[in-house]
Every structure is written in structure tokens, then in C-alpha cells.
Amino acid sequence: MQRSAASAIIRAPTKPIYRRLGDNAFQTIVVGLGITIMALAVVLAWVLLRDGWEPLRIFGFLGFLTGTTWDPVRNDYGTWPFIVGTLITSIAGLALSFFPALGVAIFSAEYAPRWLASIVDTIVDLLAAIPSVVVGIWGIFVLVPFMQNNVYLPVYFWTFENAPHLLPVLGPPAGYNLVTATIVLALMIVPYTTALARDAIRLVPRSQREAARALGATRWEVMRMAVIPYARGGIVAGAILSFGRAIGETMAVAMLVGNSNTLPFTLFGPAATMPSVIVNEFREAVENLHLASLMTVGFYLFLISLVVNLIAAWMQRRFAVAGRSI
Amino acid sequence: MAVIAPAEPRRSRIAEVTPANLRRRYLRDRLMIGLLVVATLAVLTPLLIIVWYVVSNGFQAVLEPTFWTSDLGSPARALSGTDTGLGHTILGTLVVDGLALLIAVPIGIGAGIMLSEYPDHPLNPALRILNDTLNGMPAILKGLLAFALIVKPMGTFSGFSGGVALAFVMLPIVARATEGVLRIIPWSIREAGLALGLPRWRVVLNTVLPAARVGVVTGVLIAFARAAGEAAPLLFTAFGNNFFSSTPLRYLLGPVDTLPARLYSLAISPYREWHAMGWGAGVVLLMFVIVTFVVSRIATRQRHQADM
Numbered sequence: 001m002q003r004s005a006a007s008a009i010i011r012a013p014t015k016p017i018y019r020r021l022g023d024n025a026f027q028t029i030v031v032g033l034g035i036t037i038m039a040l041a042v043v044l045a046w047v048l049l050r051d052g053w054e055p056l057r058i059f060g061f062l063g064f065l066t067g068t069t070w071d072p073v074r075n076d077y078g079t080w081p082f083i084v085g086t087l088i089t090s091i092a093g094l095a096l097s098f099f100p101a102l103g104v105a106i107f108s109a110e111y112a113p114r115w116l117a118s119i120v121d122t123i124v125d126l127l128a129a130i131p132s133v134v135v136g137i138w139g140i141f142v143l144v145p146f147m148q149n150n151v152y153l154p155v156y157f158w159t160f161e162n163a164p165h166l167l168p169v170l171g172p173p174a175g176y177n178l179v180t181a182t183i184v185l186a187l188m189i190v191p192y193t194t195a196l197a198r199d200a201i202r203l204v205p206r207s208q209r210e211a212a213r214a215l216g217a218t219r220w221e222v223m224r225m226a227v228i229p230y231a232r233g234g235i236v237a238g239a240i241l242s243f244g245r246a247i248g249e250t251m252a253v254a255m256l257v258g259n260s261n262t263l264p265f266t267l268f269g270p271a272a273t274m275p276s277v278i279v280n281e282f283r284e285a286v287e288n289l290h291l292a293s294l295m296t297v298g299f300y301l302f303l304i305s306l307v308v309n310l311i312a313a314w315m316q317r318r319f320a321v322a323g324r325s326i
Numbered sequence: 327m328a329v330i331a332p333a334e335p336r337r338s339r340i341a342e343v344t345p346a347n348l349r350r351r352y353l354r355d356r357l358m359i360g361l362l363v364v365a366t367l368a369v370l371t372p373l374l375i376i377v378w379y380v381v382s383n384g385f386q387a388v389l390e391p392t393f394w395t396s397d398l399g400s401p402a403r404a405l406s407g408t409d410t411g412l413g414h415t416i417l418g419t420l421v422v423d424g425l426a427l428l429i430a431v432p433i434g435i436g437a438g439i440m441l442s443e444y445p446d447h448p449l450n451p452a453l454r455i456l457n458d459t460l461n462g463m464p465a466i467l468k469g470l471l472a473f474a475l476i477v478k479p480m481g482t483f484s485g486f487s488g489g490v491a492l493a494f495v496m497l498p499i500v501a502r503a504t505e506g507v508l509r510i511i512p513w514s515i516r517e518a519g520l521a522l523g524l525p526r527w528r529v530v531l532n533t534v535l536p537a538a539r540v541g542v543v544t545g546v547l548i549a550f551a552r553a554a555g556e557a558a559p560l561l562f563t564a565f566g567n568n569f570f571s572s573t574p575l576r577y578l579l580g581p582v583d584t585l586p587a588r589l590y591s592l593a594i595s596p597y598r599e600w601h602a603m604g605w606g607a608g609v610v611l612l613m614f615v616i617v618t619f620v621v622s623r624i625a626t627r628q629r630h631q632a633d634m
Contacts, residue, residue, distance in 0.1 A: 033436025103365025131555025248464025
């Protein structure tokens with residue numbers, strides 16, 4: 001390579017010890033720091049597996065995965081309810097937030113004048129930085145009472161009188177429930193989906209748009225036929241990354257989901273997710289097996305996050321625009 | 327509304343001379359603009375409402391001088407109106423966040439240098455994948471890791487373990503950001519340094535890093551803003567504490583209070599007075615994050631202007 005050739009030609013007046021030893025030491029340190037990060041990722045998986053080994057041994061990998069009982073009193077553990085809760089809230093949260101997020105991204109990348117786009121972008125990025133607990137306290141004192149009075153109770157009473165067979169789906173109107181958690185989750189991942197979709201749309205070459213306009217397409221037709229298909233991979237990868245974030249979102253969900261360990265979950269009744277059960281029970285776990293089971297839940301959470309992130313990374317590489325990933 | 331103004335004259339002109347379906351196409355175009363504006367408002371409004379609620383509910387608590395100077399104590403203090411506050415929490419947050427910075431910045435920048443300055447290193451693909459993996463992991467798992475690695479062997483919850491847990495959150499972000507900004511620096515700058523006879527390590531430390539300084543700092547600030555708001559990893563590492571620690575060392579070696587974790591416990595407590603303080607903690611936390619964010623924004627903007 002050029003740079004090494006350049007350094008070889010020049011006879012520097014410095015001592016070789018300064019040059020050779022310094023370079024070696026620097027490279028060793030830098031690579032060592034890199035290895036530290038690699039080690040951390042591996043150790044994370046290993047620690048979760050090691051500390052969560054006991055439940056896996058007792059209940060089996062699939063047994064713990066599909067076990068529907070979580071009972072610290074009888075020392076019987078299974079993670080299925082939490083996986084169900086995590087998947088329901090995350091999928092519904094993504095479904096709720098995807099199209100509005102895409103709308104904001106299109107608006108700021110294509111339609112808004114520059115000054116307005118930069119305001120929208122700044123607000124969106126700023127909102128991504130709102131801490132989870134702050135959203136949580138708002139949820140407890142503002143969103144839950146509001147939803148309880150204006151949505152959950154009226155809907156529940158209406159169903160009670162007009163469609164009683166739907167009551168098992170709705171469940172008792174608890175306020176802290178799956179619906180509340182989903183709404184909050186959707187609010188929290190909107191900025192991420194938006195930012196990633198916006199970046200994907202901005203990477204679409206100008207010529208793509210100009211060609212469509214030259215064919216007489218309206219502005220929206222340019223978006224629909226030329227820009228969005230081109231940015232599709234990046235948009236979907238961004239949505240999957242947001243989904244991964246929703247899966248791991250802890251505090252706001254733990255504060256609002258109601259925390260019930262028993263299936264079946266109902267729309268208006270309390271539920272739980274994998275991160276929420278870890279947060280709520282880890283500090284109070286006294287039985288060794290209880291603590292180990294929470295670690296095992298963490299291990300399954302690790303596996304799910306890993307799969308989701310790998311899929312997103314694969315999509316980003318697969319649909320990279322002109323060698324640039326989003 | 328100002329957005330659609332330019333399309334106005336064109337629409338009326340073409341509609342007269344073109345086939346009938348053109349009217350429908352333009353109508354759909356206008357409709358989509360409307361939908362996009364509605365989507366934007368629908369997304370931004372609730373999030374701004376959250377900010378507004380936190381500030382309006384919390385600023386009262388923040389204005390009390392004792393909020394900053396006193397420690398929390400038992401609920402009885404808040405109920406009887408004696409001095410109570412979150413002074414110890416803010417102090418603890420500074421200690422834990424500062425420690426996280428001290429750990430994460432050198433390691434993260436080092437890994438970033440490895441990725442950008444030694445692009446042929448055989449470990450780089452693995453580092454990139456594992457770094458992204460670590461970045462994608464929920465923060466709560468990093469808390470479990472710090473618990474298993476530090477709290478269990480030490481036998482006590484500690485500010486140190488909390489700092490390490492937050493460092494785990496920051497590390498991959500710092501590494502990725504550093505790699506990104508160092509890569510923008512043209513190779514000719516490095517070659518110029520090498521041509522002058524500088525060894526490679528001096529080139530990196532004296533020419534490449536200074537040239538990318540603003541970008542690196544921005545990356546660190548973004549990572550910091552992200553980590554400073556995390557409560558989940560702190561709940562079972564720093565744990566929490568209702569009082570000022572007796573000696574400075576106990577902020578590192580004993581359980582210590584942090585803003586996000588305290589906000590959580592105040593919010594789920596049954597006392598109205600503590601709820602008010604929780605909102606106050608929310609304001610402080612939000613300001614903390616927003617200030618970090620704005621500073622990094624200004625830095626990025628200056629960088630862009632310098633590029634042009």
C-alpha cells in the first residue's frame with residue numbers, strides 16, 4: 001500500500017526504538033482495546049448462559065422456552081409468557097409507528113423546505129434522546145389516567161352491554177396494560193424508524209427522481225415509483241432495527257405494562273415482557289433458581305436481539321445503495 | 327400550507343389540456359401532501375407533549391433550593407415538610423457518568439482507531455460484527471453483565487459497577503462514531519505525516535485525531551446522552567441510596583443513587599410529595615440530555631461549515 005511505501009522510503013532522523021517500538025506498542029494497545037470490545041460481546045453471552053445454566057438444565061432449552069408457568073413460590077419457571085408479551089408489544093408498536101414514521105421521513109426528506117426539514121429533523125433526533133424513565137413517569141401520571149377514563153372504561157362498559165363474548169379478549173380495564181405499553185413503545189421507536197428511513201431516502205440518487213419527473217410523474221408518483229422502491233431495503237432494515245430496540249426497551253414498558261406473569265394476556269389487563277420481568281424481580285429474587293431463571297430470560301432476550309440485529313445487518317448490506325450502507 | 331404553494335399554478339395550467347385521469351393524479355398528489363403533514367404533526371405532537379408535561383410538572387420542585395442541596399432520606403421527611411432533595415442523586419449521577427466516560431472513551435476511541443487506521447487487520451470484520459452486536463443488545467443485559475462481573479465478586483452494589491454498566495452502553499457507540507469520523511480524514515494527510523518521517527503512531531495521535539477532534543467529541547457526547555438516560559442497567563449495579571455517602575470513596579464502592587434509577591423509584595412510590603420530586607428529577611435528567619444533545623449539534627454544525 002502507498003502509505004507503507006512512503007514510510008519505507010524516508011530515512012527519518014529518529015531513533016529506531018522510537019519508531020519501531022512506538023509503532024508496535026501503539027498497535028498492540030489499539031488492537032488490545034478492540035479485542036476488549038470483542039471480548040465483552042462474547043462474555044455477555046457466556047455470562048448469561050453460565051448464570052442461567054441451572055434452569056436450562058432442569059427444564060431443558062425448549063422446556064424453559066415454552067414453559068407457561070412463572071411461579072417463584074413453587075420454583076417453576078418458564079419464559080413463554082414474557083416472550084409473548086415482548087413480541088405482542090413490539091410488533092404492535094412497530095405496526096403502529098411504521099407508517100407515521102415513514103410519513104415524517106418522506107415529508108422531511110422530500111417535501112419540506114430546507115428550514116422546516118431541519119427543524120423537523122432536530123426535533124425528531126432530540127425526541128430519540130428522551131430517556132425511557134421520563135416517558136415512563138409521563139405514562140404513569142398522564143397517559144394511564146387519560147386512557148383509563150376516556151378509552152378503557154367506556155370501551156369496557158360498551159362491550160359489557162353489547163358484546164359480552166368479547167370480554168375475555170379485553171380483560172379487566174386495569175390502566176396498566178398491553179395497550180398502554182404498546183402506545184408508549186410506538187412513541188419511543190418512532191424517532192429511530194424516522195431517522196433511519198430518512199437517511200435511506202436521502203441516499204436515493206437525484207437522477208432517479210429527475211428521470212421520473214421527466215416522464216411526467218407527479219411529486220407523489222415520483223416518491224411511490226422511483227424513490228421508495230429504491231430506498232426500500234434501507235427503510236425495512238431501519239424498521240427491523242427499531243423493532244430490535246422495541247424488544248429491549250425496558251423502563252417505560254416495565255412502568256406501564258402492569259406486570260402479570262400468567263397467560264393469557266388480555267388487551268386491557270396487565271401483562272409482562274422479558275425486560276420488564278428482569279427489572280421487576282431481579283432485585284427481589286431470593287431463591288437461587290429464581291435469580292438464575294431471570295438470567296436465563298436474559299439469555300433468551302440476547303438470542304432474540306441477536307437474530308433481529310443480524311437480519312437487519314444482512315438487509316442493510318444486501319440493499320446497500322452504491323456501496324454505502326444507511 | 328406554504329409547502330404546496332409552488333405546485334398550485336402548474337396544476338391549473340396542465341389540468342385544462344390533459345386527459346381526464348390527470349385531475350385524479352393531481353388530487354392524489356395533494357392528498358398525500360396532506361397525509362404527510364398530518365403524519366408529521368401526529369408524531370411530533372405527542373412527543374412534544376411529553377416534554378411539556380415533564381417541564382411544567384417538574385419545574386416547581388427544581389426551584390426549591392433544597393432539591394439541590396439536601397438528600398432524600400425517608401418518606402417521612404417529605405411528608406412532614408422537612409428538608410429533602412436529590413443532592414445525593416445528582417452527585418452520584420456525576421460520579422457514575424464520569425466513571426463511565428473514563429472507561430468508555432479510551433477503549434471506544436482505541437477500537438475506532440483500530441478499525442480505521444489498520445484497515446487490513448484480520449480481526450476487523452469480527453470486531454465490526456461484535457461491536458454492532460454489543461450495540462444492539464438491550465441495556466438491561468449490560469446491567470446483568472456488570473452485575474455478574476463486578477457486583478457478585480465484590481459482594482455489594484456499587485457506583486463503580488454502575489459506571490462500568492453505563493460504559494458498556496457507551497462503548498460500541500463511541501467505537502462506531504470514531505471509526506466513522508476518522509475514515510473521512512483523507513489518506514493524503516496521513517501520507518504527509520509519514521513523508522515528514524513521523525512514525526505511524528505519531529501520525530495517528532498528532533495529525534489524524536486532532537483533525538477529527540470535533541467529530542470524535544460529538545460521537546462521545548451522543549453516546550453519553552444515550553447512556554445518561556439509562557435506568558435499567560443501574561438498578562442492579564448502582565442500586566440506589568437515600569442519603570449522601572459518608573465518605574467520597576463510598577460513592578465508588580458503596581450503593582449510590584443515580585437520576586434515572588431514582589426517578590423510577592420515585593414514580594412508583596405511593597407518596598404524592600415524592601411524585602413531585604420524580605417530575606423534578608425528570609426535568610433535571612431531560613435538561614442533562616438536551617444540553618448534551620445541543621452541544622453535540624452545535625459541534626456537528628461547525629464541522630460541516632469547516633468542511634465547506
